[in-house]
Amino acid sequence: MPVLEIEDLSVSYGAVHALTDVSFTAAEGEVTAVLGANGAGKTTLLRAITGLVRPRKGTVRYDGEQLDKMSVEKIVRHGVAHVPEGRSVIEEMTVDENLRLGALWRFSRRQRGPVIEEIYGLFPPLAERRRQHANTLSGGERQMLAIGRALVSRPKVLLLDEPSLGLAPIVTARLMAVLRDLTQASNLIVVLVEQNARSSLSIAQKAVVINLGRVVVCDDAAKLAGDTELRHHYLGY
């Protein structure tokens, strides 16, 4: 069974060590929650997996293939989709065009239509706005669009950076439910970076807690959620 393997990953920005010897594996059909305070290195971890920053040492493997030497678009074309922080969508394009963009490298013009309809099925609010420019969307809709654009290429690995940031609790809950169902239905490997530990632990099978660039806990999500002392110490609730 293919897994995403991260081994001894270290990233530094000049003299600042953002990540030190981070290792964990994420399995198919599971959500792996990555938790930690601000500046712990969660975003850097995702950026290193998709090649947006280069690790100083360590490897990233998916299905036995080493990703960490590949260019960003090559990693993406190996089935790794990354939804960066801040709902990155192409503002000057319509919702439909943004989705087409995500499907561009993967599907022929004829195949794209039905694949995009699937995304609209997943996120109905987007369907109503398909001809609207992305800069007219609300925060939640933008996040849906960013995730939709990642999913439209039918990835095998989905990396999500703070998808609940700035969203109303009810929107977050809906988003998490969609993610949970999708992970099981499409046998995705999901790595979910979140500040909001409670909501991400509710759908995660595994949890990795990072503190100052190091993995401090790597365990079942249920166990972490049950361990009051750990939770209190690292997650603050």
Next chain:
Amino acid sequence: MGELRKKAQGLAAKPWFRMPRQPMLRHLSYAAVAVVFLYFLTQKLSAFNDYEVGEIAFYVVALAGLTLLTGVNGQISLGHGGFMAVGGFTLALLVEHTKWNVVPELAIAIVTSALVGALIGIPATRLRGPYLAGMTLMVALGLPYLTNQYDSFFGGDQGLTTPQPIGPASINPEQWLAWIQLACALIVLILLGNLLRSRFGRSFRAVRDDEIAASLAGIHVARTKVIAFMVSAGCAGLAGALLALSAGGVNSAEFPLSISIYLLAGMVIGGTGSLMGVWWGAILIVYLPTSWAPSLANHFHVNSQVSANLAVIIFGLVLVVGMLVAPGGIQGALRWVAVRVGAYFSPDGVPNMKLSLQEAPTDRAVHDSESVTQADKPGV
């Protein structure tokens, strides 16, 4: 007025003619209309006016390339005069050393300047904004004067001669040349129009708006930027070759820095990112420096030092005022009017965005107004 409005609404409900939806067909039908119009225009005009129409045509070619690079792909270039020089000299060298027809000569001029464009485009992928402007500025300054270094090959200050292509005896040479140049302009506009509608066009715009998002969508950002540079430089090269045909020869003085600056200003004034707007820019570039500015200087009896630079000053003024009044340039302003007129006559009073001629919209004002109007109307 009410009668007129009702009548127009009736017409709008039942259109008697619809442009084809397929982009290639639609662009070809625009071009067919343009061919008929331009044919009769060149028939009516004098030889000198034909020459000016030809000039407008090759500036359209150069501006279309620039609008693709700067407007659609977001890479600024102050070096397009340099690429024009590459195309012009390539054509002149081919004329001198071969006995080919003008068509393969133009084709090779395009290829050569596209290759030079790639050479510049590859380092350009690492630069942006003012740094890219600085680097491309060196192209505009350096490339034409490089030819002075190799006198024997490029003809030095005198340059090389390029005789006008001879058409059928019944057609006068100016008209024949204008037709060649106009044909090139229309072909370039059709091809670029299709390119912008294709996956490449979408990639160009995605890279302009957000490079990280584009790369995460699987787009090869660097390759996309180099392709844009090559296509754009190829257009500039074709324009330079057509300029050489008009001028009857090439030398380094024909491609001064001001040509690159006029091109950038003309593109912005015409409407950044708009392929239709390039006609306005080209008309301005042809008439402002040679005809409008001198007559203005005469009228106000300004001294010769001012009058020599009057065109640049006016370009600067128009640029500043234009950007404040109409950020989308002339084409953006026309579309703004068209959308509003359309809204007045449409049955539900909602602006019809299909009126917009532009494939790659950059005019924010128009979109914003659309969403506002839709939000204001309950149930739309």
